[in-house]
Amino acid sequence: MKVTVVGAGAVGASCAEYIAIKNFASEVIILDIKEGFAEGKAMDLMQTASLNGFDTKITGSTNDYSKTADSDICVITSGIPRKPGMTREELIGINAGIVKMVSTSLIEHSPNTIIIVVSNPMDTMTYLVHKATGLPKNRIIGMGGALDSARFKYRLAEALGAPISDVDGMVIGGHSDKGMVPLTRLATRNSVPVSEFISEERLEQVLQDTKVGGATLTGLLGTSAWYAPGAAVSSMVQAIACDTKKIFPCSTLLEGEYGLHDLCIGVPVILGKNGIESIVEINLSTSEKAHMQESAIGVSATNKLLTL
């Protein structure tokens, strides 16, 4: 199993580290445009191998895509992150050009690969990769919902005073401050609806805190987060590499599912060796449907800013 991560920055390096620590891939290539940067990150990570007990071989490359040839999975984390006060959508001007160039370079060398898009604004970048590469929809997957759901579970556990392992919940919709749709109605503590334990007001606070999870961290860190993003990507890579068929909310091209067309947005999917094995259509309440519709309008408006 060969995995390429483009962008050796905060998220790319975290993602490569978690993939290596989980020890399911034989090879991870990290590629960056900055001279020597990916090689340095790869060497530093390889020097953790004997300490962290993994055999994954991590190699760095400065923009040499021949090193990425025949990758099974490619992750795109190249591009700029936001600064405090910015939205993810404001990154489109710089990141669209980078993501377009990177995705076409990747498939030149790995025509059968599965691409996971991380760069922001992620739903629009995922849509752009569709337009730029023409790959089948099961092989282009946007990462957002896995991270947003992890943050939702963190906030739920905090509100419930429960261990995170006792909590389950999912966030669908666009990966944006306004567009996320945390499914509070379906969240549970060990199979019991969370509404049995906390008030509607507290649950609303959990929902709001979840939606601004990325912005909150950006305010604290001065740039956006990387540990949870890296862990979220690595979990998706593992599900594909190990053909687990686990459900993750992922950004995927919708062609009528959830009543939506011609955009990529977060919905539950089954991940396996073919990438997206299938989209899971769950019955949403009237208000969840309305939030999803509103979220889709936001994503489509950002898509319109692309020059395709």
Ligand SMILES: NC(=O)C1=CN([C@@H]2O[C@H](COP(=O)(O)OP(=O)(O)OC[C@H]3O[C@@H](n4cnc5c(N)ncnc54)[C@H](O)[C@@H]3O)[C@@H](O)[C@H]2O)C=CC1
């Ligand atoms: N979808 C999600 O849930 C998340 C998305 N992000 C996004 O991921 C992206 C990366 O974030 P960070 O790693 O924090 O940024 P960073 O600045 O630490 O790393 C980005 C790396 O991309 C490299 N790069 C730029 N242009 C390139 C090109 N043409 N080819 C190869 N490499 C190139 C840079 O040299 C840099 O090393 C941002 O757009 C950020 O908004 C971050 C966290 C979560």
Ligand SMILES: O=C([O-])CC(=O)C(=O)O
């Ligand atoms: O907040 C950001 O800009 C980065 C990101 O997508 C996240 O951490 O959710």
